[in-house]
Amino acid sequence: MNYLSHRFSVAPMMDWTDRHCRAFHRGLTKRALLYTEMVTADAVIHGDRERLLGFSGEEHPIALQLGGSDPAKLANAARIGADLGYDEINLNVGCPSDRVQEGRFGACLMAEPELVAACVEAMSESQPVPVTVKCRIGIDDQDAEADLQRFIDVVAETGCRTFVVHARKAWLKGLSPKENREVPPLDYQRVYRLKARRPELTIVINGGIETIAEAQTHLDHVDGVMLGRAAYQNPYILADVDRAIFGEPTSAPTRDEALSQMLPYANRHLAKGGRLSNITRHVLGLYHGQPRGRVFRRILSERGSQASATADVLSDAIALAEQGITRQVRPDAA
Structure with missing residues (x-):
């Protein structure tokens, strides 16, 4: 049985969270939700699926993260992912790289909530597994809290119930992807307020979280926590996830x-x-x-x-x- 829960997850990270990384992480935690690297819809449809999408059964629960902005292509890619056995399909609306922007997907889509909604709706209708969205708290001059609220409200109208929110803005001009992970200030309170305003949604917080103790603190305010670089660079912190986050009685592997x-x-x-x-x-x-x-x-x-x-x-x-x-x-x- 796959215990699909968003209470704790390891972030999708380009060039890092491939199948070998996930197999290693699964040996440290049985309950954390693991994500693939972002794969574009075109790559899923036309590329080497075994190389791009292959995974072992031991990796469950596992989510496929897709990138794209064409509803029909994303629907096709989501159906392929579901047929391969992924437990969730996630749409990337948070990556700020120039290459992603040129393809009209990633964080730039936060300026087009209606298009994101159309993509999510098409993906949901094409296959049976849950579709979720990973986004930022805003982009560029979107400083008003209303911008994030409107984005979530529009996309949630499709029936999407889970949002992973990186608690930083993305500056699409002037900052590199690395700088966008570090320079814009973290605003956890904005994510907390989003959860308070939309309590029926599953809100997962991401960004700058480095320890299990920090994750537990966030869980007082939101439904789930996603760790990225900290989990990759210091993977043994994952060994305490099942006990500390999920309350499992099992002891951590050495x-x-x-x-x-x-x-x-x-x-x-x-x-x-x-x-x-x-x-x-x-x-x-x-x-x-x-x-x-x-x-x-x-x-x-x-x-x-x-x-x-x-x-x-x-x-x-x-x-x-x-x-x-x-x-x-x-x-x-x-």
């Missing part, structure tokens, strides 16, 4: 248990012709802040990047990190 669970997955990936580095790049932060974290990262970076690397590299990294052995490991070591 770091070595979480990584040992990836060994069979890594062997299957290698048997299909994949490279170990496809996996190891996502686990570098597992020992973040730990005394043996540096040797762990060095082994994976130096040995895991070799074309001939096997899952033994992961085993060695686990052993050295857990035992505290800090001897220099040659890049060409077997």
